[in-house]
Amino acid sequence: MDMAKYRQVFIEESTEHLAEMSSALLGLEKNLADGEAIDLIFRMAHSIKGMAASLEYDSVTQVSHGLEDRMQEVRREGCVADPEELALLFRGLDRLESMVDVIRSTGEMPPPDPALAAVLTNCLDEPPSESTSPELAATASAQDAAKKKAQTPIQ
Amino acid sequence: MARVLVADDASFMRQMIREIVESEGFEVCGEASDGVEAVDEFKRLQPDVVTMDIVMPRKSGIDAVRGIMALDPSACVVMCSALGQETLVTEAIQAGAKDFIVKPFKPDAVIETLKKVLEKED
Numbered sequence: 001m002d003m004a005k006y007r008q009v010f011i012e013e014s015t016e017h018l019a020e021m022s023s024a025l026l027g028l029e030k031n032l033a034d035g036e037a038i039d040l041i042f043r044m045a046h047s048i049k050g051m052a053a054s055l056e057y058d059s060v061t062q063v064s065h066g067l068e069d070r071m072q073e074v075r076r077e078g079c080v081a082d083p084e085e086l087a088l089l090f091r092g093l094d095r096l097e098s099m100v101d102v103i104r105s106t107g108e109m110p111p112p113d114p115a116l117a118a119v120l121t122n123c124l125d126e127p128p129s130e131s132t133s134p135e136l137a138a139t140a141s142a143q144d145a146a147k148k149k150a151q152t153p154i155q
Numbered sequence: 156m157a158r159v160l161v162a163d164d165a166s167f168m169r170q171m172i173r174e175i176v177e178s179e180g181f182e183v184c185g186e187a188s189d190g191v192e193a194v195d196e197f198k199r200l201q202p203d204v205v206t207m208d209i210v211m212p213r214k215s216g217i218d219a220v221r222g223i224m225a226l227d228p229s230a231c232v233v234m235c236s237a238l239g240q241e242t243l244v245t246e247a248i249q250a251g252a253k254d255f256i257v258k259p260f261k262p263d264a265v266i267e268t269l270k271k272v273l274e275k276e277d
Binding site (some may be wrong): 001008009010013040042043046047049050051053054056084 | 165166167168170171174210211212219237258259261262
């Protein structure tokens with residue numbers, strides 16, 4: 001198989017999926033129980049996971065799998081639990097965007113982020129309680145970045 | 156030559172399955188990018204076998220299997236699953252799917268599974 005061809009398809013399709021996820025997350029910000037947005041983010045994460053696994057981009061597979069697991073739990077609950085969980089989802093999106101950027105520019109597998117994958121997957125783990133924690137600072141930053149990106153037309 | 160309908164919302168996966176099955180001489184007679192389209196295309200094309208993704212928009216792969224079985228109880232559908240979807244695969248088999256293949260796809264395993272289910276149909 002011509003894996004270079006599939007890498008290009010992966011970059012194009014993932015970029016579209018991530019843009020859709022970004023819009024859906026912004027929708028969830030207004031309504032934490034937006035079922036359509038929840039389903040879409042779940043499907044997009046699942047799709048990116050499948051493509052990344054096919055290309056052996058294990059680091060992307062891990063984070064997208066974590067995001068998929070988290071969204072599976074959100075689907076069960078019927079809503080995103082709270083703004084902290086939403087911020088974590090934004091952080092997952094942000095990391096996937098940066099990983100796809102690395103693949104686009106280098107063709108190589110991006111460095112892994114096992115800590116984020118674990119936080120996303122371990123749905124029962126409590127997020128840090130201090131609003132000034134580095135974890136929340138990172139998620140807030142990711143959220144801001146997604147908002148800015150959502151205001152930029154897709155080329 | 157067996158005719159295959161490929162149902163998956165990811166173009167990436169549809170292209171990959173197409174390449175795998177065509178390399179073995181199967182004909183991809185159609186593609187569907189969601190569950191509703193999968194049922195419609197099944198009705199229109201009457202393929203010998205359908206490869207069906209589980210997670211799709213508008214109608215899930217499992218509901219699409221139910222729709223296809225309602226049209227043709229002898230239809231041959233193979234689910235495309237990922238690790239961790241064992242429960243959903245079981246549900247799909249109960250709905251009438253004949254077998255499943257696991258992502259990431261291994262070309263030999265895909266071909267072997269398709270041949271197996273098609274032989275059973277003969």
